[in-house]
Amino acid sequence: xxxxRLRYQRVPVEVPVECSYQSDAGPRKVRGKCVNLSxxxxxxxxxxxxxxxxxxxxxxxxxxDSEVLVLDAVVVGNYDMNHIGVRLINLTRDDRWRLINFSKxxxx
Numbered sequence: 001x002x003x004x005r006l007r008y009q010r011v012p013v014e015v016p017v018e019c020s021y022q023s024d025a026g027p028r029k030v031r032g033k034c035v036n037l038s039x040x041x042x043x044x045x046x047x048x049x050x051x052x053x054x055x056x057x058x059x060x061x062x063x064x065d066s067e068v069l070v071l072d073a074v075v076v077g078n079y080d081m082n083h084i085g086v087r088l089i090n091l092t093r094d095d096r097w098r099l100i101n102f103s104k105x106x107x108x
Contacts, residue, residue: 010036011106021056
């Protein structure tokens with residue numbers, strides 16, 4: 001039950017995020033912030049926002065962790081105020097474990 005809850009329940013967090021993706025005009029790199037995250041996705045505020053369906057690459061650090069996470073994701077929705085919803089893809093075992101431990105620490 002906890003694993004299922006951690007997979008879908010988002011944890012509020014504000015951390016800087018660097019996002020890179022391929023646009024029609026060529027490679028783009030933008031900075032924004034992660035608004036919330038789970039072990040399967042994130043909500044990120046970016047300007048400009050990549051379109052729904054884009055594969056993006058995210059770089060950020062979890063709070064109280066100096067090791068950079070580099071994650072791939074697919075944009076699943078564009079929302080108001082330049083927010084996008086993303087589904088994380090191709091997570092390594094270590095990256096998934098770091099996200100699970102972070103989420104557990106916030107639910108404790």
